[in-house]
Amino acid sequence: MxxxxxxxxxxxxxxxxxxxxxxxxxxxxxxMEYRPQKTESIKKSEGTREVSREDPFTVVSLNTGYAGLGEDEDFFMDGGTKVRPDSKAQVEENLAGIAGILKEHRADTYFLQEVDLDSKRSYSTDQKKYYETMLGLGGMFAYNFKVAYAPYPWPTIGHVESGLLTLTDARINQAERIALPESFSWPLKTCNLKRCLLKTRVPVKGSRAELVLINLHLEAYDSGEGKEAQSKMLLKVLEEEYKKGNYVIAGGDFNQTFEGITKYPIRSKEDWTPGAIGNEILPAGFQFAIDDSYPTCRLLNKAYEKDSQVYVIDGFIVSPNVQVEQVKVMNHDFRYTDHQPVRLKVKLK
The missing domain is CATH 1.20.5 (Single alpha-helices involved in coiled-coils or other helix-helix interfaces)
Structure with missing residues (x-):
């Protein structure tokens, strides 16, 4: 007893x-939950180059995977087991490789997603500073993921400071962080991403119009409602800017497949699968600018292999007054990140 x-x-x-x-x-x-305002001013870069309607304008978009999702990695949220790479040296190797790819595919502006400032998962590397230095460009940063401590899985994700980075040498009028609808409720939302749009205004030489550049990374791990609500808000912002007489280019990781892209079918729904976005959601005259010559993203349920599940979920949306001259996926076999860069070339009408 x-x-x-x-x-x-x-x-x-x-x-x-x-x-x-x-x-x-x-x-x-x-x-400690990160609670951003609906709209926040971002410190603008100090570029001086003028953008005109006479010259083509290029944008490269790439989800950098916080330089922690190279070809040998998997990820627990995609059906894998890992939370971060085994060493800081791997992160540094990926950073150098990604910077090399961006240099190879020179552009007027870069839209980068999943760029870490100070996170356990990337061994506290300041990736914003690194890319700015390596490319010789000024950057504008907006938090997409900021948590004091994420207590899952094991070992834990821990501290995260990460977000969107737009790099350019163009002259900037204004940069803003625009909060997107949240996909999760308390208590999950306390340690989850706070998605946003990074909107940058560029003056157009000889015109009262502005070129509005929108860097985005929409919801990934919700049941679908979050992506839908965020997509609708994105398109509302695009339409409002176009009605003001501005040129609009939005690009990044949509975490959704695009209508008409059937080249990379989803073979199994046991692991993570992207949502889907159709042309009917676009405002009149707007169009997707996407390419399926190569996939833009791979599933992280295992290290990359030639038979890995792949998708096209990265691309652009442009307003009716923006003429698409070329959009192309640059194939690097997912060596340094789980995404591939997409390069857009346009002319302002």
């Missing part, structure tokens, strides 16, 4: 301790 009483006391003490720790952690992440 005494042994049973002692065991019961020990069990009660353990349960109390677990509840205490869990409650404390819940209070901590709730108090």
């Amino acid at each position: 005494k042994t049973l009483k002692k065991a019961a006391k020990i069990m009660a003490a353990v349960i109390t301790a677990v509840v205490f720790v869990f409650t404390g952690l819940l209070i901590f992440v709730t108090v």
Whole structure:
């Protein structure tokens, strides 16, 4: 009887301790939750180059995967097991490789997604500073993922500071962070991404119009409602800018497949699958600018192989007054990140 009483006391003490720790952690992440405003000003870069309607304009978009998702990596949210690379050296190798790819595919502006400032998963590398230095361009950054501590899985994700980075040497009038609808409720939202649009205004020489550049990374791991709500808000912003007489280019990781792209069918829905976005959602005259010559993203359920599940989920949307001259996926076999760069060349009508 005494042994049973002692065991019961020990069990009660353990349960109390677990509840205490869990409650404390819940209070901590709730108090520390990142709560951005609907619209926030971003420090603009100090570029001086003028953009004109006479010259073509190029944009390269790439989800850099925080330089932690190279060809040998998998990821627990996609059906894999890992949370981060095994060493900082791997992150640094990926950073150098990504910078090399961006230099190879020179552009007037770069839209980069999943760029870390200070995160456990990328060994606290300041990737914004790195890309700015390597490309010799000024950058504008907006948080997409900012948590003091994400307590899952094991080992934990931990501290994350990550987001969208737009790099350009063009003269900038204004840069803004625009919050997108959240996909999760409390308590999940306390440690989840806070998606946004990074909107940059570029004056157009000899015109009152502006070239509005929108860098985006839409929801990935929701049931679908989040991506739909975020897509609708994105298109509302695009239409509003076009009605003002501006030129509009939006690009990035949509986490959705595009209508008419059937080259890379989804073979299994057991692991992560992207959503789908159709042409009917576009405002009148707007168009997707996408290419399926190569896939733009791979599934991270295992290290990359030639038979890996792949998708086309990265691309652009342009307004009716923007003429698409070329859009092309640059194939690098996912060596340094789980996405591939997409290069857009346009002419302002």
